[in-house]
Amino acid sequence: MSTLKSIFSWLGRFLERARTVMLNLGTAFVLIFLTIIIIGAFTASGPDAKDPSGRVLILDPQGIVVDEEVFSDDFLASITNDESDQIQTRDLIELIQNIAADDEIPAVLIDFSGTGFAGPTTALNIAKELKALKDSGKRVIAFGDRMTTSSYLMASQASEIWIHPVGSISIAGLGGMRQYNKELYENLKINFNNYSQGDFKSAVEGNTRTNMSENDRLQRTAILEPIWNEYKSLMSESRGITAEEIQYFADNYIGFFGEAAMMNIEFATSKNIINGTKSFPEFRQYMIENFGEDEDADTTTYKYISYQEYADQLEKDLEEDSENEIAVITAEGVIMEGEIAPGVAGANGIVKQIRKAHENENTKAIVFRVNSPGGSIIASEMMRDELFAAKRKGLKVVVSMGDYAASGGVYISTPADYIFAEPTTITGSIGVAIALPTLENAMDYIGVNFDGVVTSKYAGWDPLQKIDDDLDKIFESWGAGAYDRFITFVSDSRSQPYEDIKSIAGGRVWIGSAAQELGLVDELGDIDDAINYAVQMADLEDYQVEYYGQELSPEEIIIKELLDSFDVSIKEPEVLTALSGLSKLYSEYTDLKQPKALIACENCLVDID
Structure with missing residues (x-):
């Protein structure tokens, strides 16, 4: 009996110590986190706000464009994850419209290589806003070292498109392949019992078939082709080329490796899919020649302002004060x-x-x-x-x-x-x-x-x-x-x-x-x-x-x-x-x-x- 009592006594002391350690670790984490924020606040504070007049506005959103910004239950994990950056569609559209109306901004440099979209309709809507930005008379320049389907859709709305000489450009199109695992599950002796309702309900057929059903192929074709045609129409119309040339480029010039697709760049330049190539120093000099050197900058560069700096200076439109x-x-x-x-x-x-x-x-x-x-x-x-x-x-x-x-x-x-x-x-x-x-x-x-x-x-x-x-x-x-x-x-x-x-x-x-x-x-x-x-x-x-x-x-x-x-x-x-x-x-x-x-x-x- 005394032995059992000793065991429980030891267990109680152990749990008490463990609880103390966990509380101390939790407190330490919170203090470290707040310290990082405070240090970051002081070290990140920069000079006074730039005057946007005469400066090129750099529009390079980083994150995914969504209807409404949300966070996970674990708020700290949500905001410390780089992949969680979210940009509200209405905020991005409002920003682009403000830029279009601002006569003090001579040009906009766009780079959407770091931007994701909630879906194809969101991407199309942002592309149309960029088209309206260019149509307003604003000079819109696209530059980057890699362009994919969605980022080129945005770039194609610009007045001119430049890419790094050993960069990558590819238009992969829409859709993709799906795994069909019926034989795998049979080999593993797993039965899939399918009670789905609807001849076109294909959500589970990846587990019950060895290939795509004709119904699924029919419906996916019916939704992908109109969206893809809209993509090609926006790309080709802005560049003054045909949709068939965009399709030929997508079919014959792939970009799986992410860089150094020289043949892609040569073809894209020859067909006016892009204007040409410039290295980073060449592009910087090009921008200086067109928009002037920033005398206040620490290094030699052109006059520019980031879209975040510009957005911070915008006066928020006061909504009509209404009880409705x-x-x-x-x-x-x-x-x-x-x-x-x-x-x-x-x-x-x-x-x-x-x-x-x-x-x-x-x-x-x-x-x-x-x-x-x-x-x-x-x-x-x-x-x-x-x-x-x-x-x-x-x-x-x-x-x-x-x-x-x-x-x-x-x-x-x-x-x-x-x-x-x-x-x-x-x-x-x-x-x-x-x-x-x-x-x-x-x-x-x-x-x-x-x-x-x-x-x-x-x-x-x-x-x-x-x-x-x-x-x-x-x-x-x-x-x-x-x-x-x-x-x-x-x-x-x-x-x-x-x-x-x-x-x-x-x-x-x-x-x-x-x-x-x-x-x-x-x-x-x-x-x-x-x-x-x-x-x-x-x-x-x-x-x-x-x-x-x-x-x-x-x-x-x-x-x-x-x-x-x-x-x-x-x-x-x-x-x-x-x-x-x-x-x-x-x-x-x-x-x-x-x-x-x-x-x-x-x-x-x-x-x-």
């Missing part, structure tokens, strides 16, 4: 339960925003911006329920579809009084994806048997065991019921007969212009069109727009403002990135034990380099 508010709420990313995070339209967080909007007596209408390929049914239902709660109070709901509003993105749009989509929005995919892997063959092969006592037929069942005929019927009924509910929601929302919606459902993906012809959306237009329509529906003479973003704590706001103001960057240690990857892998494994019916369109996402 149009609430703009964004669902961006995969629809899941929980809080909002980068790439995740967290239902709990979005529901809070919707509720906050309809509980505000000044809210007169809601614009619901949907940029999602879908996801969880229950999470979609949560958002849908809260939108109907708003409608019961007499508020109008207008949906604005962005890059993607497919599957669950359609589901959460069904409460809308009116739906806008952009011509290249990817929508539809009205179907249900359910696929459940079972390992009975693998268990049999390695000699594992199951036995036990249960009080109901399937109390002891899990995916390590076989799906019998009765359970197979249950899963099939489960998927069919979810599909029927989905079609019914769309049918009611669009005031179309159930059979008519079913005939265009089937999990098929449609592009925005086709969706309008089918009656899945009411009108083609962007988010500004949706806001203006909401104003009309609410019959308002004056209003202001209220964007409902993610709410941060006062402490988080202070840290973010410090980091933004003084441009302090704290990189995430590689070990944390590795642990994050392991965590995701574990989550994928646990999902095998928790089968879910999803309204998702994983393969409607368009790959652009």
